[in-house]
Amino acid sequence: MNIKFALAGNPNCGKTTMFNALTGANQYVGNWPGVTVEKKEGKVKGNKEDNITVVDLPGIYSLSPYTLEEVVSRDFLLNEDPDVIIDLVDATNIERNLYLTTQLIETGVPVVIALNMADLIEKRGLKIDTKRLSMVLGCPIIETSALKGTGLKELIAEAVKVAKQGEHQLPQSIFSEKIEKAIDTVVPALSETITANKKRWYAVKVLENDEKVMNHIVLSSQNKTTIDSLRKELETELDDDMESIITDGRYTYIQKLISTTVEKPKEKLTMSDKIDKIVTNRFLGIPIFLAVMFVVYYISVTTIGTFVTDWTNDVFVVAIQDAVSGFLGSVGASSLLTAVIVDGIIGGVGAVIGFAPQMAILFLFLSILEDCGYMVRIAFVMDRVFRYFGLSGKSFIPLLIGSGCGIPAIMASKTIEQDNDRRLTIMTATFIPCGAKLPVIALLGGVMAGKVAGWKAAGFIAPAMYFVGIAAVLVAAIMLKKTKPFSGKPAPFVMELPEYHIPSAKTVLLHVWERLKGFLIKAGTILVVACIVIWFLSTFGFEGGSFGMVEDTANSLIAAIGDFIAPIFAPLGFGNWQSVASSLTGFSAKEAIVSTMGVLANVAGDPEDAVNVAAGVAKWFPTGMAALSFLIFNLLDSPCLAAISTMASELNDRKWFWFAIVFQNVYAYCISLMVYQIGSLVLYGTFGFWTVVAFIVLAFMLFMLFRPDPYKDQKTYSLRSVEA
Amino acid sequence: MKLNEVEVGSTVTVKKIEGDGAYKRRIMDMGITKGVELYIRKVAPLGDPVEITVRGYELSVRKNDAQCVEVE
Numbered sequence: 166m167n168i169k170f171a172l173a174g175n176p177n178c179g180k181t182t183m184f185n186a187l188t189g190a191n192q193y194v195g196n197w198p199g200v201t202v203e204k205k206e207g208k209v210k211g212n213k214e215d216n217i218t219v220v221d222l223p224g225i226y227s228l229s230p231y232t233l234e235e236v237v238s239r240d241f242l243l244n245e246d247p248d249v250i251i252d253l254v255d256a257t258n259i260e261r262n263l264y265l266t267t268q269l270i271e272t273g274v275p276v277v278i279a280l281n282m283a284d285l286i287e288k289r290g291l292k293i294d295t296k297r298l299s300m301v302l303g304c305p306i307i308e309t310s311a312l313k314g315t316g317l318k319e320l321i322a323e324a325v326k327v328a329k330q331g332e333h334q335l336p337q338s339i340f341s342e343k344i345e346k347a348i349d350t351v352v353p354a355l356s357e358t359i360t361a362n363k364k365r366w367y368a369v370k371v372l373e374n375d376e377k378v379m380n381h382i383v384l385s386s387q388n389k390t391t392i393d394s395l396r397k398e399l400e401t402e403l404d405d406d407m408e409s410i411i412t413d414g415r416y417t418y419i420q421k422l423i424s425t426t427v428e429k430p431k432e433k434l435t436m437s438d439k440i441d442k443i444v445t446n447r448f449l450g451i452p453i454f455l456a457v458m459f460v461v462y463y464i465s466v467t468t469i470g471t472f473v474t475d476w477t478n479d480v481f482v483v484a485i486q487d488a489v490s491g492f493l494g495s496v497g498a499s500s501l502l503t504a505v506i507v508d509g510i511i512g513g514v515g516a517v518i519g520f521a522p523q524m525a526i527l528f529l530f531l532s533i534l535e536d537c538g539y540m541v542r543i544a545f546v547m548d549r550v551f552r553y554f555g556l557s558g559k560s561f562i563p564l565l566i567g568s569g570c571g572i573p574a575i576m577a578s579k580t581i582e583q584d585n586d587r588r589l590t591i592m593t594a595t596f597i598p599c600g601a602k603l604p605v606i607a608l609l610g611g612v613m614a615g616k617v618a619g620w621k622a623a624g625f626i627a628p629a630m631y632f633v634g635i636a637a638v639l640v641a642a643i644m645l646k647k648t649k650p651f652s653g654k655p656a657p658f659v660m661e662l663p664e665y666h667i668p669s670a671k672t673v674l675l676h677v678w679e680r681l682k683g684f685l686i687k688a689g690t691i692l693v694v695a696c697i698v699i700w701f702l703s704t705f706g707f708e709g710g711s712f713g714m715v716e717d718t719a720n721s722l723i724a725a726i727g728d729f730i731a732p733i734f735a736p737l738g739f740g741n742w743q744s745v746a747s748s749l750t751g752f753s754a755k756e757a758i759v760s761t762m763g764v765l766a767n768v769a770g771d772p773e774d775a776v777n778v779a780a781g782v783a784k785w786f787p788t789g790m791a792a793l794s795f796l797i798f799n800l801l802d803s804p805c806l807a808a809i810s811t812m813a814s815e816l817n818d819r820k821w822f823w824f825a826i827v828f829q830n831v832y833a834y835c836i837s838l839m840v841y842q843i844g845s846l847v848l849y850g851t852f853g854f855w856t857v858v859a860f861i862v863l864a865f866m867l868f869m870l871f872r873p874d875p876y877k878d879q880k881t882y883s884l885r886s887v888e889a
Numbered sequence: 890m891k892l893n894e895v896e897v898g899s900t901v902t903v904k905k906i907e908g909d910g911a912y913k914r915r916i917m918d919m920g921i922t923k924g925v926e927l928y929i930r931k932v933a934p935l936g937d938p939v940e941i942t943v944r945g946y947e948l949s950v951r952k953n954d955a956q957c958v959e960v961e
Contacts, residue, residue, distance in 0.1 A: 227918040229914055258944075260944040261920045261944050261945075261946060409906065409914075412917040413923055416920065416922045442931075446934070448934070449934075548933065548937065548938050549934075549935035550935065657912045657951065657954040658938055658949065659915055659919060661947065661948055662947040
């Protein structure tokens, strides 16, 4: 039998952990509300009799969606008719979790409750009378611990049983007498096409006057007037609007239910509370945040990170290169093939692979931050700052994730409820240097260090680039927020602060591995192809009137292409074909910039020194400022193709998508122009036409930044994504 | 009294919730309903938002948005 289960529940109650445990999948979990933004399907493992599909849904607090990812869940539950809803209820937060349960039961789909985190019940001194709770709610309850893997077999067995029963109890009355009477009046007025088990759900929605449901439902005008007057009567009597009366009713019911089934111990400070007292302390909160950020990026980028990376580059890659070229020589491979493999592929890919350890360390830190629960505290601590720039503290989460990879960052923007803020976050999230940009930063940092006397190490360039990224986001936010499409009152900030927990080693390591695997696969596929293409383009060309391998790369195909585009970038200080070609390959993957430079630098007559590509690259940048300008342009311009396509699907609007692409590139160009021209004027005293242009751009940006906000007094919120 | 005027460390009871549709709906879904007890736990380092304990869990809301909750 084919059976479909939906995993539903509040955010952060362990749905994905449960999903992974049931299906053996490795979906990503974290300790902040909104980790899952898309539904995911999997097959339950170890059940041969039936073909069971489980669908993991984004967490929801209620069936009235507030943010986009919640719409995904509601639509699935209501329109796709799963056989059973497995409702995950967090035992440690049972009161609010049951609120959704009361709504799920109403949908008419059989519900099986998984009382999750059951292992914590005893620890907390909670006592839950599951038998009675199950009886009153009218659905089976199984105690589970998704993390420890207990109760899962029983849960599936029970859910299968319920699915096979076919028939089940109709949802019971839970509201006060008056409301129930009103519901009873609505039920017969509903069309016959609505099945008996769904009637109650629709009756409640009609009574609430829910817009979405009302649009789908046909009521005779007589019935409509009766219901409208009934609603009005109740609203005047209870002095509130109907939606609130219903919400109130549910919580009143739960409170009563809980008073007889759950025994809570006296409140005492848990470990989590104690940690939180320090971490979000009035005085220590911000210093702790800054310290954490510094430690994370400093360690992963400069100290341990570079140490491991240097070793990989110096010892590992060179060793492979030597071994492979030795082997190829001994089997008598042609020198052309040897060149493709050793210089083209290994030289190029190797320059990037070397950064894998550094990235692993960064991913490790980020996933610990996510899993322990600190991520939301950052949003809590930083909200005030972000509101100043017209964004919500929630926007910080995508930015932080973006320092690992831009794709999940863009997807995480789904949890932002206001449509214009969400767009803004999508457009700017990739300004933050992602893991793949680290090699670029390191390489150009090396170039700059070589250029500017006294800079022994490029150590502080990486932290400086994070700063540039954040500043770029904030500047863009301020400028855009003052334009009409992005204007509007700052979105409200309502966020649950989950308890801290010790990150599970399995979760963290799995996450690091998944990300790293993605990086390595990319290096093995896209980068290899890019390297071969670049190697070909830079080795072949027209020389002496005929096509063939060229002596001088300046005659190669890539030089011709690069030279054609290069004048555009001359005002930014890197108007040579090598850097332009590298920037272009950056759109396939940002680390391809480094691999391309590796190939081009080698071809340019530096094959012995594959390790230190920087030395070869340095020739293309006349000054340190030019290198800096190149670096900034490549950090801020449109992200790699994978991220661009994620942007396209999240923006879901062609016009906005092209606006985002144009904005990112023009913005990057302007910033680089100002940095290079004004920087060169200050440092080397160069002055010319483009210096003037740079000052004009600067003046324009300053105007956009500091002009009074024409939409400041707007009292209304902008459109919510759910409505859009 | 409004929720944003309540001092940190005190416990209050919700009397009424005013305000605009979506936001009101959301905070009610999160458990802030008439008659429920709220404990104002702390304020963020920069003075906003506030963290409140409601129905046994921690919720953070901005002071400005909290204005719509009438408490006593």
